[in-house]
Amino acid sequence: MESVDSAEDPPVEALQSVFHLHETRRDGGRILYYGESRVPERMLVREVWPAFRRAGYEVQVTSTDSGREDVVVARPVSEGVDGVPWKNLSLLLATVVSTMFVGALTWYYIPFSEVTANPLVVLRAWPFTAAILGVLATHELGHYVVGRYHGVDISLPYLIPFVFPFGTLGAIIQMRGQMPDRKALFDIGVAGPLAGLVATIIVTAVGLSLPPMTVPSWAVQEGSEVIVFNNPPLLNIIATILGRPTEYADPTVTVHPVIIGGWVGMFFTVLNLLPVGQLDGGHIVRAMVGEAQERIAAFVPLVLFGLAAYLHYVLGNSLSESVGLWAFWGLISAAIAFKGPADPIDDSPIGPARMALGIVTFALGALCFLLVPIEVMTV
Template identity: 35%
Template sequence: MFFENWPYSTSLLFILLAHEMGHYLPARYYGVRATLPYFIPLPVGPIGTMGAVIQIKEPIPDKKILFDIGVGGPAASLFLSVIAWLVGISLSKVMEIPPGFDRSGFLFFGDSLFTYLTTQWIHGPIDFSTMDIQAHPLAKAGWVGLLITAVNLLPFGQLDGGHVIYSMFGEGYRKWIHRLFVLFLIFTLIHFTWLLWGFIIYFVVKVEHPFIRDSISGIGKFRFYFGLSMLVTFLIIFVPKPIILGSELNDSSLLTDIFRLISDNIRLDL
């Protein structure tokens, strides 16, 4: 098992290290004290880690520095995760699922728009009702790296996405950030994972970012458009249903059931 899966562990640790160095190095460049990364193992479950963190030991001087420290992590992990995924998925194998095969005892990793389209591009066309991918360990590491990057890019509080969006839009963002959080909660109707994250964001991470003063020169057009591209990337790599039990593969989500109920009532009224 070790020799089969060491590419997963090694590449994922490298992705996590790159993410944290993407925060640490800009912090050191601007003279902001920060710790080296802490890696958080998770000895149970299909992923094996809860990621890594660094601790900023003093207030960040202004929004331009906040942007550079905040965006560096997801930019680094996104770059390496995409490479790991593309190489890994090209080394993966397409398997036919035997008729009547019981998938209820297995776990399946969900797809983002990016992983679905690249899988179809490299191996397609694939009908996932009759076929599946035997993922190479490098592809698994890329998938986890993309998931961690997407979670960090959620645009709330002191998540990386929260740093980025607050730096881009300034204090005025407080007028609409709670509405954006309510829209995010719609994903709880798709998968229970996002309900847990909703609690974490609201009670721990917080919806709004703590006050940081503006930079004298602002953040500039390049940073603004780079931040915008990272937020758009979040939509492409976001996984609505991250990990799915085999017994739930054919189950509809609560959101789908609600839409079906509404459409049935509309047809009845007509």
């Protein structure tokens, strides 16, 4: 670590009113300012952030190991993707493979013996993979594009491969930079669900327009149990507009697997709009109501546990169905809420136009909600 001349630093004068500077050093691309803060940490960041951001730096406050000095850390703002995003591409490839295999075995009813004999047969499931990944990637790219528009350091999407029933657990992005204000937080938060819903509607419409699938006899044996994915209201609305069925009286006929991409888009929209922590709903509500978001988030796990209890003790659903699903997300939402929401530098209100858009977004999300998304039925 080397000392640097303050004349070469970002605008040090922005620090003078709130920070007593002792020494300035450079550590790679970062610049570290050692001294004592004259104000609370949050106030210090809000005071110096605009000037440093204009100079191309983000600011964080920490302290030395001994705790005797405060350290203001300035690091250059990322301008985009540095080099080839190997991790993102590797996860994308793995998720393409996992969704094709799961799609072939589960939704295209290709026997496992046939898949092991000729793995390339899974390519028949490419429409399922395109539907699933198209919905998920569009959602996350909505966040990415709007995040870059606002100058926030945000990663490309990371797709997560998995097994049954969809071959993926979804996708995430990392917001590594600071959030400049509540308007940027709102725009980034709302962009994903809205972009994802557009893709979901398109995928659902395409799936409903494709011919139904024939289920082989070995998959529909009398007395066997099957997992049923029930229709969210939005899916029924699209089907009604197009005049297409979503189920058939003949148990050997079922809808095209592409429709599952639409179902996944709707279900993930509901989960992402939970108003807790760093989920999209948490970002949107934090931007809309400020710090009161944390009080709202505290009730979300209770509501989800309440749904699970109602399904189990009142409606008699088993733990293997939607009871376990909502109980699991009750635990997940509690953990996410505990970590807290994003903390924008500028906490000014977002204005009536964005408030209205936020309400519309949650209303669209409500059309994707289903009390019993999945259940086990006997054929």
